[in-house]
Amino acid sequence: MLITLFYFFIAVVFIQLFYYLGIFGKFAFAKPQEVTPKNIPVSVIVCAKNEEENVKKFVPLLAEQNYPDFEIVLIDDASSDETLEVFEEFEQKYPNIRLVKVENNEAFWGNKKYALTLGIKAAKKEYLLFTDADCYPTSKDWITSMTSQFTESKTIVLGYGGYEKRERSFLNKIIRFETVLTAVQYFSWAKAGLPYMGVGRNLAYKKEEFFNVNGFIDHIQVRSGDDDLFINQAANKSNTTISYNPESFTYSNPKESFKDWFTQKRRHISTAEHYKFFDKFQLGLFFCSQLFFFLSVIVLLAFQFQWIAVVAILATRYTVVWTVIGFSAGKLKEKDIKIWFPIVEIALILTQINIFITNIFSKPVYWK
Known part of the structure; x- marks a missing residue:
């Protein structure tokens, strides 16, 4: 079971690296x-x-x-x-x-x-x-x-x-x-x-x-x-x-x-349901890769399964993501947020999960 989770964790990290280096890097490292x-x-x-x-x-x-x-x-x-x-x-x-x-x-x-x-x-x-x-x-x-x-x-x-x-x-x-x-x-x-x-x-x-x-x-x-x-x-x-x-x-x-803010984001996320299929797919895949990355890390480290490899992969992921976010934030004159990145990333993921669940049971309020 844990070996399967370990390989799943590696796959999730590859997806994350594809997004951050292959896609987001196009903006982060642009002239x-x-x-x-x-x-x-x-x-x-x-x-x-x-x-x-x-x-x-x-x-x-x-x-x-x-x-x-x-x-x-x-x-x-x-x-x-x-x-x-x-x-x-x-x-x-x-x-x-x-x-x-x-x-x-x-x-x-x-x-x-x-x-x-x-x-x-x-x-x-x-x-x-x-x-x-x-x-x-x-x-x-x-x-x-x-x-x-x-x-x-x-x-x-x-x-x-x-x-x-x-x-x-x-x-x-x-x-x-x-x-x-x-x-x-x-x-x-x-x-x-x-x-x-x-x-x-x-x-x-x-x-x-x-x-x-x-x-x-x-x-x-x-x-x-x-x-x-x-x-x-x-x-x-x-x-x-x-x-x-x-x-x-x-x-x-x-x-x-x-x-x-939660009410505002509920409106934004509910609108994304009407995007084209590929756009919904790529956004959903990115969010799932973030969520499963953290869940996999927690379980693998809790059982200390291949913990040296897990920590090394974890460090690689954070180095890449922090670099891309840092360059992007610099372009957008928001440099200070990269310092808080590891914490606010987790807080944002938890908030998004809450929004998805809330939107299932009630409709958000729109234009005043």
Whole structure:
């Protein structure tokens, strides 16, 4: 029995090494990205529902971008607070702001995709750059950096949306580690020619890509996924690229309680159920390899079976993974998380198991 488990453990480690070296290494060890301004006309699209305080702080940062030709499309999705009033003030203040007011539609009530569709149709520019109402760019050259990766063939650009650092918060370390690991995955698979998702906190594409797949119509019944499900459907090897220059990053305020973050991740994981088969398979295989790696190690070391070999393999795995995570975190300006990697990795796996089980018995809550 233990000898079978030992060989299973070796196989699991090989799978892990394939992911980290064969796939994730494509991003981790990539050269720094050059930014060559394209100055193409851009519509920055922000959809908000009850985000009064956030839009007060962050819309001015968008309006003050160093870019020659852009508009900002602000979408108020039937907010019940003062979001619309704040948007109307900005519309008067900034000449390049366009306001879209969304009223509740019985067929699409509370569906962010409906609101975004109206905003996309209202946009006057051919290139669209998306961020969330609770996000802000790291520099005044965010638009320049993101759009610099567009080419004649590359009409979808996947960006990085991180979370602010909170001192002395273990939850914050888990959130930021999970965000980095997710970015490493979708950046790496995109570099491998198999893009499968992006994040609405920082995403750009040409308007024609939206209409080529009839917008969100194929997954309009799924309440989330205006970013990752769209990319899962529209992106391919030929039309997709990534942007990881630090000036292209956006940041958001992280959740302050485990309950709020847990609820957020439940929505994200439930959306992944609608990915293409291969994407669900590779994500599932990666997670299972992580889980079975730890379970195998615990059992083998508990019985001290081939413990010298197990420890050597364990050390090899951690050296490789720590190196890949370290280089990736450095590119994403999240270097401090690599120090906590062994601990937060285990915490994240336990949380994901909890989420899977919880989602089986109840449905997550979606757009506000």
